[in-house]
Amino acid sequence: xxxxxxxxILPLLLKGAGTxxxxxxxxxxxxxxxxxxxxxxxxxxxPPLRWLSNTYIFVMRGTPLLLQLVFIFFGFPIIGIFLxxxxxxPMLANLFRLERFQAAVxxxxxxxxxxxxxIFRGGLLAIDKGQYEAAKVLGFSRYHTTxxxxxxxxxRVALPAVTNESITLIKDTALLYAVAVPELLHFAQAAVNRxxxxxxxxxxxxxxxxxxxxxxIFFKWLEKRFRFQ
Amino acid sequence: xxxxKANNVKKSFGTTEVLSGVSFExxxxxxxxxxxxxxxxxxxxxxxxxxxxxxxxxxxxxxxxPLVVDGVYSSGDERKTVTSKMGMVFQHFNLFPHxxxxxxxxxxxxxxxxxxxxEIRNLSDMYLExxxxxxxxxxxxxxxxxGQKQRVAIAxxxxxxxxxxxxxxxxxxxxxxxxxxxxxxxxxxxDERITMIVVTHEMGFAKEVANKVFFMDNGEFIEEGTPEQxxxxxxxxxxxxxxxxxxx
Numbered sequence: 062x063x064x065x066x067x068x069x070i071l072p073l074l075l076k077g078a079g080t081x082x083x084x085x086x087x088x089x090x091x092x093x094x095x096x097x098x099x100x101x102x103x104x105x106x107x108p109p110l111r112w113l114s115n116t117y118i119f120v121m122r123g124t125p126l127l128l129q130l131v132f133i134f135f136g137f138p139i140i141g142i143f144l145x146x147x148x149x150x151p152m153l154a155n156l157f158r159l160e161r162f163q164a165a166v167x168x169x170x171x172x173x174x175x176x177x178x179x180i181f182r183g184g185l186l187a188i189d190k191g192q193y194e195a196a197k198v199l200g201f202s203r204y205h206t207t208x209x210x211x212x213x214x215x216x217r218v219a220l221p222a223v224t225n226e227s228i229t230l231i232k233d234t235a236l237l238y239a240v241a242v243p244e245l246l247h248f249a250q251a252a253v254n255r256x257x258x259x260x261x262x263x264x265x266x267x268x269x270x271x272x273x274x275x276x277x278i279f280f281k282w283l284e285k286r287f288r289f290q
Numbered sequence: 291x292x293x294x295k296a297n298n299v300k301k302s303f304g305t306t307e308v309l310s311g312v313s314f315e316x317x318x319x320x321x322x323x324x325x326x327x328x329x330x331x332x333x334x335x336x337x338x339x340x341x342x343x344x345x346x347x348x349x350x351x352x353x354x355x356p357l358v359v360d361g362v363y364s365s366g367d368e369r370k371t372v373t374s375k376m377g378m379v380f381q382h383f384n385l386f387p388h389x390x391x392x393x394x395x396x397x398x399x400x401x402x403x404x405x406x407x408x409e410i411r412n413l414s415d416m417y418l419e420x421x422x423x424x425x426x427x428x429x430x431x432x433x434x435x436x437g438q439k440q441r442v443a444i445a446x447x448x449x450x451x452x453x454x455x456x457x458x459x460x461x462x463x464x465x466x467x468x469x470x471x472x473x474x475x476x477x478x479x480x481d482e483r484i485t486m487i488v489v490t491h492e493m494g495f496a497k498e499v500a501n502k503v504f505f506m507d508n509g510e511f512i513e514e515g516t517p518e519q520x521x522x523x524x525x526x527x528x529x530x531x532x533x534x535x536x537x538x
Contacts, residue, residue, distance in 0.1 A: 189384070192384060192386065194342055194384060195386070197373075198342070199450060200370065200373070200403075201398065205401050205402070209397060210386055210388075210397075214386075217388065289387055290432050
């Protein structure tokens, strides 16, 4: 476990960590709002929207993320070719041919949005119906009731579960190997195999821990801000 | 001037009839105490007035504007106009826990009425002063006692300048030693001749503050009268039984 060896492999591991982090941030930024939209659809008064939302959640939670990633990366181009052959639409076909990283972002976002949707649904269930009644008698529109009264309270209830899910996401990024995007764990494993040395794995573990630690601190701070006392 | 008029209002939850044809009128400046046994439909009646519950039949008018006529509701906009003439105070306060006391008061005037912020600030100062909680303006509801919460809820309702205030058992969720401060606040409003309908179990309050008492039992409007009439010379057996049972 010489310092020299560590300094030799560290740049590559950090590069992998960079990929891990960028996937993490893009997915969080996309999946949380999408999840909230899915929650609202699940509560819609229009039944088809409810079915759509519930089916989406069922499929996304009911199949492995790995399967979804493989399907999007390898399956979509096949659908594209089929569409091209059937409708002679190369533009359409191109839409289905995604870069590796794009495919990963799409897969992770769709999958995590389903989980976030369920977390937010739980948050909404925790809100007393008196809050809706108070909002109604004060004349708030449905939109303002949601944005100004329900949403901030839901966030507070949902935060611990969102923290949990975010930590899982950091570690799930290792699934990027399924679409052959090299990330932290990939580089570490490659080094282990090449050098017959476990050090890279320990360093990778340390990097994951640091990432999760920073994330935990951030969410703790958020929770404090949403304590309302 | 008739502020609220209910005519033959009926309401069922499933097969259980909770209101079986209730009619009454409330004049401007009236302070009405609605009394009666638990489950007699008092709260449901109040909630129907402000459109938190749907009636199955009957009519409700507020300042001659129809909320519902013979079981047929007005359009969404009109319903909103009608209910906006009333403010409501709940048994469990229903303050917004994520907002400070002042924000609780100011959110509705700001987002619903879009009043200028200076005017809103004057109003919130005035009403916090009135309920004696100006010093709690920046506290969150979680740090207040039940009595304080309910006074904030009263101030919040007043911020929308309602013509009629509805109180749904405003002291039922409070410890006995805290009911006094809330009742005193409501009495203050009564002294200003604000039209009020108060569903209550506080007979002392009904006697002292109300100018009219409505007695309800089993989903029916049994009788109404001045506090003296209802408490001293009730005409109905059911009223007498109820008063005997609680004054014992």
